[in-house]
Amino acid sequence: VVIIDIFRASTAICAALHNGVEKIIPVTTIEEALAFKGKGFILASERQGMVIDGFDMGNSPQAFLNPDLIGKTIVFTTTNGTDAISAAREAKKIWIGSFINLSAIAEALIELNEETILLCAGWNNKFNLEDTVFAGALVSRVSSYLDCKSCDAAMTAEILYHSAEKDLLGFLYQSCHYNRLKHLHLEEDMEFSTHIDLAKVIPVFENGIIRAYQNS
Amino acid sequence: VVIIDIFRASTAICAALHNGVEKIIPVTTIEEALAFKGKGFILASERQGMVIDGFDMGNSPQAFLNPDLIGKTIVFTTTNGTDAISAAREAKKIWIGSFINLSAIAEALIELNEETILLCAGWNNKFNLEDTVFAGALVSRVSSYLDCKSCDAAMTAEILYHSAEKDLLGFLYQSCHYNRLKHLHLEEDMEFSTHIDLAKVIPVFENGIIRAYQNS
Numbered sequence: 001v002v003i004i005d006i007f008r009a010s011t012a013i014c015a016a017l018h019n020g021v022e023k024i025i026p027v028t029t030i031e032e033a034l035a036f037k038g039k040g041f042i043l044a045s046e047r048q049g050m051v052i053d054g055f056d057m058g059n060s061p062q063a064f065l066n067p068d069l070i071g072k073t074i075v076f077t078t079t080n081g082t083d084a085i086s087a088a089r090e091a092k093k094i095w096i097g098s099f100i101n102l103s104a105i106a107e108a109l110i111e112l113n114e115e116t117i118l119l120c121a122g123w124n125n126k127f128n129l130e131d132t133v134f135a136g137a138l139v140s141r142v143s144s145y146l147d148c149k150s151c152d153a154a155m156t157a158e159i160l161y162h163s164a165e166k167d168l169l170g171f172l173y174q175s176c177h178y179n180r181l182k183h184l185h186l187e188e189d190m191e192f193s194t195h196i197d198l199a200k201v202i203p204v205f206e207n208g209i210i211r212a213y214q215n216s
Numbered sequence: 217v218v219i220i221d222i223f224r225a226s227t228a229i230c231a232a233l234h235n236g237v238e239k240i241i242p243v244t245t246i247e248e249a250l251a252f253k254g255k256g257f258i259l260a261s262e263r264q265g266m267v268i269d270g271f272d273m274g275n276s277p278q279a280f281l282n283p284d285l286i287g288k289t290i291v292f293t294t295t296n297g298t299d300a301i302s303a304a305r306e307a308k309k310i311w312i313g314s315f316i317n318l319s320a321i322a323e324a325l326i327e328l329n330e331e332t333i334l335l336c337a338g339w340n341n342k343f344n345l346e347d348t349v350f351a352g353a354l355v356s357r358v359s360s361y362l363d364c365k366s367c368d369a370a371m372t373a374e375i376l377y378h379s380a381e382k383d384l385l386g387f388l389y390q391s392c393h394y395n396r397l398k399h400l401h402l403e404e405d406m407e408f409s410t411h412i413d414l415a416k417v418i419p420v421f422e423n424g425i426i427r428a429y430q431n432s
Contacts, residue, residue, distance in 0.1 A: 126369070160375060174365075
């Protein structure tokens with residue numbers, strides 16, 4: 001399963017591990033996260049697009065590039081992203097995908113050559129544009145190598161991506177979540193989230209922890 | 217709620233009422249349908265694309281244009297379509313949409329001017345291409361009059377429709393369900409199902425029965 005929450009959890013996780021964060025502990029509730037407070041962890045959270053009181057940071061992806069975070073462990077809870085990870089917990093492998101590690105994920109999927117679900121986190125259990133456009137980008141990178149034709153959702157996501165690719169950020173201006181975050185003045189986060197291939201890292205979730213995947 | 221099951225239940229229902237069928241009783245299971253046998257009803261069914269033994273007809277939309285059916289009552293069970301009707305049963309109004317009554321539905325929605333869900337039946341609880349393309353066609357007809365911008369799914373369906381509209385049938389050749397039905401030699405059904413505006417009727421589901429909607 002590839003977990004996709006472009007604005008902004010999956011982009012933030014990729015940025016963090018790219019920066020050299022040692023590991024990320026995703027938790028579902030704010031209470032679970034706060035239980036880690038004062039024990040040497042960095043606490044990151046987001047609810048309805050905003051940072052929660054008592055946390056060290058929100059989920060602006062650029063903030064995870066801070067050199068102070070190198071080697072640290074981050075406890076992370078977001079509205080949709082950590083729920084998606086939780087939903088996928090029975091999967092054999094759980095990776096985190098974003099535009100910033102698009103090629104790395106695509107190449108690893110081709111090499112792995114196994115049945116894969118692209119799990120779009122969406123927003124409050126609804127379909128959203130940006131996660132599906134990313135899923136389409138991933139399909140477009142792997143469809144010459146893997147069978148994507150037996151799934152209408154994958155084909156449709158790819159068609160959507162081809163409508164978007166010439167001006168990805170401009171295309172995503174239409175998205176409801178873009179507009180929701182724009183009202184919170186988070187345009188920079190969204191611009192960052194549409195940069196392709198800034199990172200080579202693949203975050204993998206295993207035994208409750210997200211780390212950089214060690215490709216054998 | 218507009219119920220959408222393009223290949224083929226919603227197209228068949230529109231064709232039937234357009235032809236002059238008096239009413240349609242949708243039922244979920246084959247057993248429920250067979251309980252009506254020998255009581256003056258026409259029994260229509262489909263499972264995995266095929267007619268069931270003991271039924272009078274399947275769900276090829278063209279078959280519902282047979283003049284022998286005028287004034288009759290049809291008991292109808294299909295794989296996905298009747299399940300969708302059942303899922304929507306709490307809605308204030310339940311209409312059935314297809315390409316063959318696209319403009320009629322669009323105009324009625326604009327006149328009604330209420331919050332509407334376009335319920336794509338899909339296939340075995342999965343997303344499918346043809347139902348979403350139709351939803352997009354409907355959005356494209358109503359989006360100048362009704363707010364569709366606050367829903368990424370509606371916007372995405374419209375974008376998809378604009379990719380498809382120049383050659384609707386050709387576009388749908390990609391769809392998994394098209395290929396499934398093609399193996400059953402049902403290409404004519406699918407061609408029929410993509411003809412726009414053959415009918416002006418709006419099927420409405422009320423008190424367990426589908427009839428032509430009487431627009432006041």
